[in-house]
Amino acid sequence: MAREITAGELPGPITREQVKQLQRKNRRENLGRSWYKFSRNPLSVIGGATILVIVLVAVFAPWVAPFPEHAKPFTDFANASKPPSAQHLFGTDEIGRDILSRVIFGFRFSLTMGIVVLTLVVPTGVVLGLLAGYYQGSWLDTIIMRITDIFLAVPSLILALAIAAVLEPNLFNAMVAVSLMWWPWYTRLSYGLASTLRNEFYVTSAETLGAGKLHILFREILPNMTSPIFTKMSLDMGWVIIIGATLSFVGLGVQPPRPGLGTMMASGAKYLPDQWWIAVFPALGIVVVVLGFNLLGDGLRDLFSAEGV
Amino acid sequence: MAKPLLDIRDLYVQFKVYGGLLQVLDGVNFRVDTGEKVGLVGETGCGKTTTMKAILRILPEPPAVIPRGEIFFKGRDLLNMKSAELSEVRGGGISMIFQDPTAALNPVFTIGQQLDPVIRYSSPQNRRLSKRKIREEAIVSLREVALADPDRLLDSYPLQLSGGMRQRVCIGMALATNPELLIADEPGTSLDVTIQDQVLRLLRELVEEKQTSVILITHTLGVVRETTDRVYVMYAGNMVEVAPTRKLFANPLHPYTQGLMQAVPKLTGGGIAHGIPGRIPEYLDPPPGCRFHTRCPQVMDICRREKPPHFGVDGGHQVACFLYDKDAG
Amino acid sequence: MSDEILIVDGLKKHFVIGYDGTVNRRPITVKAVDGVNFEVQEGETFGLVGESGSGKSTIAYITVGMYQPTEGTMHFRGEELFARSLERPLHLRKEIQIVFQDPGSSLNPRRTIKQILELPLRIHRPNEDRLHEVMRLLDMVELPVEYMHKYPQMLSGGEKQIVAIARALATNPSLIILDEPTSALDVSVQGKVINLLIRLQRELGLTYLFITHDLSLMRNVASRVSIMYLGKICEVAEASRFFQNPQHPYTQMLLSSIPVVSEEEEAAKPEKIESTGEIPSPVNIPTGCSFHTRCPHVMDICRQVDPVMVDTGPGHTARCHLFEQPAELAAPTLAEHSQTVAASK
Numbered sequence: 012m013a014r015e016i017t018a019g020e021l022p023g024p025i026t027r028e029q030v031k032q033l034q035r036k037n038r039r040e041n042l043g044r045s046w047y048k049f050s051r052n053p054l055s056v057i058g059g060a061t062i063l064v065i066v067l068v069a070v071f072a073p074w075v076a077p078f079p080e081h082a083k084p085f086t087d088f089a090n091a092s093k094p095p096s097a098q099h100l101f102g103t104d105e106i107g108r109d110i111l112s113r114v115i116f117g118f119r120f121s122l123t124m125g126i127v128v129l130t131l132v133v134p135t136g137v138v139l140g141l142l143a144g145y146y147q148g149s150w151l152d153t154i155i156m157r158i159t160d161i162f163l164a165v166p167s168l169i170l171a172l173a174i175a176a177v178l179e180p181n182l183f184n185a186m187v188a189v190s191l192m193w194w195p196w197y198t199r200l201s202y203g204l205a206s207t208l209r210n211e212f213y214v215t216s217a218e219t220l221g222a223g224k225l226h227i228l229f230r231e232i233l234p235n236m237t238s239p240i241f242t243k244m245s246l247d248m249g250w251v252i253i254i255g256a257t258l259s260f261v262g263l264g265v266q267p268p269r270p271g272l273g274t275m276m277a278s279g280a281k282y283l284p285d286q287w288w289i290a291v292f293p294a295l296g297i298v299v300v301v302l303g304f305n306l307l308g309d310g311l312r313d314l315f316s317a318e319g320v
Numbered sequence: 321m322a323k324p325l326l327d328i329r330d331l332y333v334q335f336k337v338y339g340g341l342l343q344v345l346d347g348v349n350f351r352v353d354t355g356e357k358v359g360l361v362g363e364t365g366c367g368k369t370t371t372m373k374a375i376l377r378i379l380p381e382p383p384a385v386i387p388r389g390e391i392f393f394k395g396r397d398l399l400n401m402k403s404a405e406l407s408e409v410r411g412g413g414i415s416m417i418f419q420d421p422t423a424a425l426n427p428v429f430t431i432g433q434q435l436d437p438v439i440r441y442s443s444p445q446n447r448r449l450s451k452r453k454i455r456e457e458a459i460v461s462l463r464e465v466a467l468a469d470p471d472r473l474l475d476s477y478p479l480q481l482s483g484g485m486r487q488r489v490c491i492g493m494a495l496a497t498n499p500e501l502l503i504a505d506e507p508g509t510s511l512d513v514t515i516q517d518q519v520l521r522l523l524r525e526l527v528e529e530k531q532t533s534v535i536l537i538t539h540t541l542g543v544v545r546e547t548t549d550r551v552y553v554m555y556a557g558n559m560v561e562v563a564p565t566r567k568l569f570a571n572p573l574h575p576y577t578q579g580l581m582q583a584v585p586k587l588t589g590g591g592i593a594h595g596i597p598g599r600i601p602e603y604l605d606p607p608p609g610c611r612f613h614t615r616c617p618q619v620m621d622i623c624r625r626e627k628p629p630h631f632g633v634d635g636g637h638q639v640a641c642f643l644y645d646k647d648a649g
Numbered sequence: 650m651s652d653e654i655l656i657v658d659g660l661k662k663h664f665v666i667g668y669d670g671t672v673n674r675r676p677i678t679v680k681a682v683d684g685v686n687f688e689v690q691e692g693e694t695f696g697l698v699g700e701s702g703s704g705k706s707t708i709a710y711i712t713v714g715m716y717q718p719t720e721g722t723m724h725f726r727g728e729e730l731f732a733r734s735l736e737r738p739l740h741l742r743k744e745i746q747i748v749f750q751d752p753g754s755s756l757n758p759r760r761t762i763k764q765i766l767e768l769p770l771r772i773h774r775p776n777e778d779r780l781h782e783v784m785r786l787l788d789m790v791e792l793p794v795e796y797m798h799k800y801p802q803m804l805s806g807g808e809k810q811i812v813a814i815a816r817a818l819a820t821n822p823s824l825i826i827l828d829e830p831t832s833a834l835d836v837s838v839q840g841k842v843i844n845l846l847i848r849l850q851r852e853l854g855l856t857y858l859f860i861t862h863d864l865s866l867m868r869n870v871a872s873r874v875s876i877m878y879l880g881k882i883c884e885v886a887e888a889s890r891f892f893q894n895p896q897h898p899y900t901q902m903l904l905s906s907i908p909v910v911s912e913e914e915e916a917a918k919p920e921k922i923e924s925t926g927e928i929p930s931p932v933n934i935p936t937g938c939s940f941h942t943r944c945p946h947v948m949d950i951c952r953q954v955d956p957v958m959v960d961t962g963p964g965h966t967a968r969c970h971l972f973e974q975p976a977e978l979a980a981p982t983l984a985e986h987s988q989t990v991a992a993s994k
Contacts, residue, residue, distance in 0.1 A: 044339075048338070219715060235758065482927050513907055546908050580837060583836045586869070587865045592843045593840050
């Protein structure tokens with residue numbers, strides 16, 4: 012008969028407080044190491060810095076923008092269509108609004124689009140893929156993945172346009188449209204990851220110990236899926252922003268007079284090439300934010316896949 | 321005394337990482353003569369793979385840094401060569417067999433498709449040969465490694481072969497270029513004992529036939545005893561002992577070597593020795609003096625301060641240990 | 650007199666890995682385990698030796714509940730392990746634990762050592778102070794308590810394996826299956842892990858099912874040894890008999906091929922039998938005795954009839970036509986063989 016491991020005195024002089032201190036020390040070290048790895052690629056750092064600046068600028072837009080009221084309904088025909096100058100760094104548009112301020116507020120729409128869409132899409136898509144992958148071969152897998160396939164079979168932009176056209180055109184509905192076409196990609200990604208990970212020995216170990224399925228799915232498998240998912244999320248931010256801008260450009264997203272970047276490009280397009288600044292600066296805004304997310308995403312991917320030396 | 325085929329002198333290799341510099345190789349000396357079979361024994365993390373990669377110049381630099389040392393191959397320093405000259409040496413002069421034959425073969429190409437470029441680029445005259453001639457050469461290589469039905473094998477994919485066959489294909493590939501030096505990194509570890517036995521036997525025969533020199537890297541002492549003429553024992557970036565194989569097994573001198581020999585379970589029974597207590601030192605901040613001193617059962621004061629040089633003990637047998645300093649008081 | 654803690658009877662595990670042909674699709678089966686019988690005594694270390702494809706790991710996985718057998722039964726202290734079709738009850742899960750071969754993949758890299766050790770405690774011993782117990786476990790396996798906040802990647806191979814052992818101990822099991830516990834470790838660390846296992850066995854009264862391909866290691870840990878080839882057991886004997894007097898030709902071949910480090914060991918090995926040919930794939934097991942394609946003593950009957958296990962000495966059984974009674978064999982040359990064998994005992 013195996014003897015019970017009975018509880019006795021606590022071994023050694025270590026206390027709970029010391030244990031917590033150790034935890035903090037380990038976390039700090041891990042962060043330091045991650046930063047070191049990340050910072051070895053200067054482009055990723057540039058990407059990260061760019062995004063940080065844009066986020067701060069967007070959050071503090073009313074204080075950063077030189078003419079915050081120009082983001083609301085405003086006209087000043089006396090100052091209309093002025094080229095970039097010291098007072099209006101990006102020039103003014105056809106109604107006299109400062110483009111720099113509007114671009115800054117425009118970032119708000121873009122980032123909101125990205126954040127809201129991903130917040131909706133990632134949990135749903137990942138959980139579906141996780142379930143399908145873990146129960147690979149079952150009816151649950153079949154149902155989930157075939158529905159995913161159906162959504163993926165339709166060209167995404169067309170789908171987004173169709174949905175947005177059916178609904179009333181505004182930012183909220185644009186986000187709904189993009190979300191509906193975006194979730195399958197996360198399901199696909201998670202499915203691949205989960206179906207591979209479920210064969211890992213640490214998962215088997217938890218299963219043979221009798222761990223509940225929720226624990227296995229969310230505490231054993233999911234934490235090992237985060238790296239590719241975070242990388243994709245970062246790269247996706249750029250894509251979602253572009254699709255959002257595209258929808259606004261064709262009139263299905265942010266409606267004028269609100270300063271969506273795509274919307275601004277649409278109304279400024281007819282003034283090309285003479286009053287080029289009206290369309291070009293919003294476009295540059297999109298370029299910079301998407302490029303920033305792409306560089307950041309590349310850096311994250313390298314960080315997660317790099318082996319420690 | 322003939323010039324050695326490979327002569328590594330005082331090699332230092334470091335890696336730049338978070339937190340500083342990993343001082344992996346700490347003055348490595350290593351020599352292989354023509355036609356010799358030399359064993360390199362060491363455990364995980366001792367630096368043996370780093371040494372071999374340094375020879376072939378396949379260490380990524382950065383983060384690797386080679387501040388000191390020379391690697392002479394046939395008299396020329398590999399560390400100073402340009403990449404064009406190096407390509408000639410790799411493949412033509414030095415070939416390598418890796419530990420896991422499954423990982424060494426590309427699963428989406430047939431054996432023939434993988435052997436073709438190896439043979440084709442192994443010498444200038446081979447470049448002009450027709451596909452059929454190269455295939456004939458490939459069949460010859462496969463026959464030499466005792467693979468049955470080489471013609472069908474050339475059209476097979478690596479995953480259709482057993483582990484032993486894959487390893488033999490890798491050996492065939494390595495020898496197809498007629499190298500003067502073959503580096504075999506744990507050639508039998510992923511194989512079953514009976515198959516490993518076959519593969520090592522084959523290696524011995526081929527090496528005898530072609531007078532190729534071999535460096536056999538392994539952490540299994542028994543393999544070294546059967547297959548080599550001379551053995552180096554490596555610990556934490558240093559060669560701690562070198563001797564002709566028979567001598568080393570009959571009389572291991574360095575405390576680490578002795579610890580290893582004791583730690584191996586014996587077929588004759590007798591229980592399991594406790595192994596060697598402690599861990600390999602941190603390469604970020606290695607201990608002063610002898611790198612083994614923190615685990616050495618016979619450590620002395622001087623070991624903590626100074627790094628031991630090699631002391632000769634009856635010719636051919638050298639130990640890096642102050643216990644054998646005949647001049648010491 | 651100790652009882653049997655585990656009784657395995659007629660165990661088979663076949664995997665269908667695909668189908669052959671287009672019209673009459675015949676299943677391609679891997680017969681990983683193909684009729685295995687053995688008993689493990691309470692408190693002993695029962696060794697299972699074999700090369701790849703032998704089925705030893707499959708037996709481990711069946712015993713711990715990862716696979717359901719295709720046929721046959723397994724009784725733990727009289728209780729049938731596979732009585733109910735799918736879920737093994739908690740009280741049986743608690744009793745039978747496993748330590749896997751590769752410490753690198755048996756510990757979740759995203760969980761701390763504390764979390765890894767807490768899992769079995771949460772499931773099987775929910776009413777106890779978990780932090781306290783984790784510290785106890787680490788202390789019992791001689792690891793510093795601070796390790797509980799580390800992630801597996803920060804530990805060496807040996808330390809990871811020791812954590813895996815601690816995890817197996819967390820449920821107070823009676824039987825621990827050790828599937829190549831030190832094969833991935835350096836020899837200088839192996840001793841520490843094995844000696845830890847031996848000490849724990851003594852202190853806690855554990856029974857081990859010890860699986861390895863390393864015969865020298867087996868010699869020093871097992872009380873009884875069995876050797877498998879392509880899904881069947883070839884020979885079983887008490888450890889010293891197994892190594893000093895191996896009967897089955899495969900055992901002899903294996904023993905003669907292992908690399909050893911001393912002259913004494915060299916002398917202890919049976920006469921060299923050179924291994925020829927490949928190990929057949931478990932998809933295509935040879936007819937008759939599955940070893941006949943590589944056996945130096947192969948006879949006609951070996952190609953047609955699969956031998957059964959017979960007694961060849963006290964506590965010693967082997968499955969080979971060489972040991973069957975002369976009356977059961979046909980030609981004179983076969984009788985000659987068995988006479989030689991009887992004379993050598």
